[in-house]
Amino acid sequence: MKILALNCGSSSVKYQLYYWEEHRVIAKGVVERVGIGDSFIVHEVPGRDTYRDEYECHDHNTAINLIVDTLDSGDTAVIDKITDISAVGHRVVHGGEKFAKSVMLDDDVIKAIEEVQHLAPLHNPPNLAGIKAAKNVLPDVPHVAIFDTAFHQTMPDYAYTYAVPYEWYENYGVRRYGFHGTSHLYVSKRAAALLGKPAKECNIITMHIGNGVSHTAIKNGVSVDTSMGLTPLEGAVMGTRCGDLDPAIPLFMQQQLNIGPKEMDTILNKKSGILGITGKYTDRRDVLKHCDMNEKRCQVAVDVESYRLKKYIGQYCAVLGRVDAIVFTAGVGENAGIIRQKALENLENLGIVIDKEKNLSTFSKSGETEISTPESKVKVFVIPTNEELVFVEDVVAILNGTYKDHTEYPYTFLD
Numbered sequence: 580m581k582i583l584a585l586n587c588g589s590s591s592v593k594y595q596l597y598y599w600e601e602h603r604v605i606a607k608g609v610v611e612r613v614g615i616g617d618s619f620i621v622h623e624v625p626g627r628d629t630y631r632d633e634y635e636c637h638d639h640n641t642a643i644n645l646i647v648d649t650l651d652s653g654d655t656a657v658i659d660k661i662t663d664i665s666a667v668g669h670r671v672v673h674g675g676e677k678f679a680k681s682v683m684l685d686d687d688v689i690k691a692i693e694e695v696q697h698l699a700p701l702h703n704p705p706n707l708a709g710i711k712a713a714k715n716v717l718p719d720v721p722h723v724a725i726f727d728t729a730f731h732q733t734m735p736d737y738a739y740t741y742a743v744p745y746e747w748y749e750n751y752g753v754r755r756y757g758f759h760g761t762s763h764l765y766v767s768k769r770a771a772a773l774l775g776k777p778a779k780e781c782n783i784i785t786m787h788i789g790n791g792v793s794h795t796a797i798k799n800g801v802s803v804d805t806s807m808g809l810t811p812l813e814g815a816v817m818g819t820r821c822g823d824l825d826p827a828i829p830l831f832m833q834q835q836l837n838i839g840p841k842e843m844d845t846i847l848n849k850k851s852g853i854l855g856i857t858g859k860y861t862d863r864r865d866v867l868k869h870c871d872m873n874e875k876r877c878q879v880a881v882d883v884e885s886y887r888l889k890k891y892i893g894q895y896c897a898v899l900g901r902v903d904a905i906v907f908t909a910g911v912g913e914n915a916g917i918i919r920q921k922a923l924e925n926l927e928n929l930g931i932v933i934d935k936e937k938n939l940s941t942f943s944k945s946g947e948t949e950i951s952t953p954e955s956k957v958k959v960f961v962i963p964t965n966e967e968l969v970f971v972e973d974v975v976a977i978l979n980g981t982y983k984d985h986t987e988y989p990y991t992f993l994d
């Protein structure tokens with residue numbers, strides 16, 4: 580059975596085609612700059628040279644058609660015909676309170692996703708555009724929605740309630756939802772496997788640090804708190820997003836700059852974070868390179884980012900009481916040893932002791948690696964995330980009728 584996993588972002592479509600019975604990736608890639616101009620596709624097939632081609636994609640429909648053509652035609656082909664694909668799994672960022680698990684995408688589910696799209700205006704509309712486009716190309720196969728928010732639906736009310744008029748929650752759905760759920764799920768379950776214990780007996784702090792950044796406190800295998808909130812803007816310092824902030828700042832600056840809420844939303848989401856502080860860079864590789872060249876604002880950005888990470892580790896140690904492991908994952912979490920070091924230094928009193936050399940020499944390609952010392956009470960792991968594998972496993976489980984929810988399902992990656 581060949582399963583296509585799709586992750587439609589605002590200006591990109593990431594995809595992965597997975598051969599379930601052989602547990603291997605057939606091909607993966609991304610169409611970038613969708614709807615912006617100068618779009619292109621990068622298509623990777625294990626064992627072959629990476630293929631890159633310019634192709635104008637004005638919308639998600641064109642991007643999905645390009646992916647389909649790339650998968651089934653010409654030199655890039657990995658399947659004979661598109662109907663060789665048995666099912667499609669779609670990342671949906673916001674599922675509101677309605678979805679605590681993955682579901683088959685029918686008209687009612689699409690309607691429910693449409694109803695919460697105002698809660699994730701940057702993410703849900705492209706997710707929906709991708710779903711509609713993929714259903715056009717593959718009308719006869721099952722499509723499944725996998726929600727970023729689903730994993731966090733176990734949070735208690737005191738973790739998800741904001742101290743604002745309660746009617747905002749009742750009438751407008753204003754509460755903490757949390758995101759990156761499939762990544763937090765995957766790495767926490769892998770950490771439990773490395774600890775040699777069932778996930779439901781483990782307390783784990785997961786640090787997903789990519790372009791978007793979020794952290795989760797996982798108690799007895801389930802999410803009890805997470806750093807992103809109503810939207811993916813709250814919490815850590817991100818590539819272009821501000822994260823935690825005095826809520827008076829946007830109001831104050833709207834008055835100073837004489838701008839409206841829409842413009843402020845763009846500044847906080849797209850012009851803040853690492854980009855805001857450095858004024859130039861979002862890619863942490865650029866930031867770290869220019870730190871070494873003594874660019875002051877890059878040094879400040881790295882210090883602010885690492886300090887915020889450390890504060891979340893402290894918070895979640897307090898939330899969990901006993902912590903079995905801390906996991907670093909995603910592009911920065913897997914590769915930026917210096918940021919991990921700064922976030923983790925001087926935490927010996929919390930039982931966290933790092934092997935400095937091992938930490939600095941650990942990257943995604945090292946695979947799952949323990950970077951704490953043997954005497955560290957809290958194990959610290961770097962675990963490459965695999966959100967697409969969670970999509971694929973959920974699709975297969977739903978097709979086989981064996982899926983209940985993520986706490987019960989015996990994922991194959993636990994072995």
Ligand SMILES: Nc1ncnc2c1ncn2[C@@H]1O[C@H](COP(=O)(O)OP(=O)(O)O)[C@@H](O)[C@H]1O
Pocket residue numbers: 788789790791818861862863864865867909910911914915
């Ligand atoms: N070797 C590295 N050192 C520092 N940062 C890295 C390294 N490799 C990748 N990154 C960073 O990872 C980030 C992207 O992470 P990723 O998980 O792919 O994000 P997303 O899925 O949100 O696009 C970028 O900021 C990139 O610079």
Ligand SMILES: CC(=O)OP(=O)(O)O
Pocket residue numbers: 672727758759789790791792811
């Ligand atoms: C929810 C979110 O922030 O996703 P991403 O990291 O893909 O932007």
Ligand SMILES: [Mg+2]
Pocket residue numbers: 789790909
């Ligand atoms: Mg990501």
